Amino acid sequence: MSHMSSVIWLKKIGVVILFFFSKWALTKNVNFGGILSVINRLLYIADNSWHVDYTEFEALLDGRGPYYLAADHPKLIQYVKDNVLIPPSKLPYNLTHPEEKNSSPEGQIKRVTSILKDKKNGFFIEAGALTGEFWSNSLSLERFYNWTGLLVEASPPSFKELKTKNRKAWSANCCLSPMPYPLKVSFNPSYATGRIVDTDTSKVKSDQVVVQCFPLQTLLLAINQTHVDYCSLDVEGSELDIIKTLPLDTIDVTVFSIEHEHIIGGQPLVSGYMKSKKYKFHSNVQAD
Secondary structure, rough: OOOOHHHHHHHHHHHHHHHHHHHHHHHHHOHHHHHHHHHHHHHHOOOOEEEOOOOOHHHHOOOOOOOOOOOOOHHHHHOOOOOOOOOOOOOOOOOOOOOOOOHHHHHHHHHHHHHHHOOOEEEOOOOOOOOOOOOOOHHHHHHHOOOHHHHHOHHHHHHHHHOOOOOOOEEEEEOOOOOOOEEEEEEEOOOOOEEEEEOOOOOOOOOOOEEEEOOOOHHHHOOOEEEEEEEEEEEOHHHHHHHHHOOOOOOEEEEEEEEOOOOOOOOHHHHHHHOOOOOOOOOOOOOO
16 A cells, blocks of 8 residues: 555545544544544654655635544644744833723623733733723733733734734734634624624625634643733633633643623523633623
């Protein structure tokens, strides 16, 4: 059997294993992301001498199958390092309203700093970061508590403005994947309410754009960060799916703030899942 035939055979075996394990996972409440990770590691080891050309990798980024890249796949992590992440700025802040001490809506950061006892030098994630200033849930942590973190904003216009603020955190112009692998989605870039519209990008409407999504785990591994003090998720409906992709046994998150208004099932569903992961509900804030 030739090397290429062996590779194809191994890939077919991988797909069969993925199918049967995914069916089992659905009935047994098993971590589907973990299964994907194991299968893709096996395929990567089997294929490490096989050149993956640009076209094939681009197809894997689309997330259309039949093969998927697990969140911790080495090639995916390297791609994110080289092409997606922007390092923290060393330039002075360029804020529109530098006099404002707290731009977080409804006092969210006051609650976070209280829970964390005014911790210094922490690490945050803010998904739905907008411009990096307006309604920011992380800017005051960065400015006054010497935190750094990861800013994720999918809307191209908002991210363009975010880059001008010279934030002292990593940033990425992408969306967080609701699945444990990368995929492209149709995205409505409306200011402050941008959201994933559909995972089918074949019928993108005039008011939508195609956006690349990456698992949050991938972004964190790319910056070698496995502890997060505060994670703010405000992405208009995909929050719980994003959390479910995180292996919380290896990535430690102390505090989450989760917008639940646009999640089917709302707060009861979110609270139930978080309780199953040993988190305690603290308080509710007014919906945006």
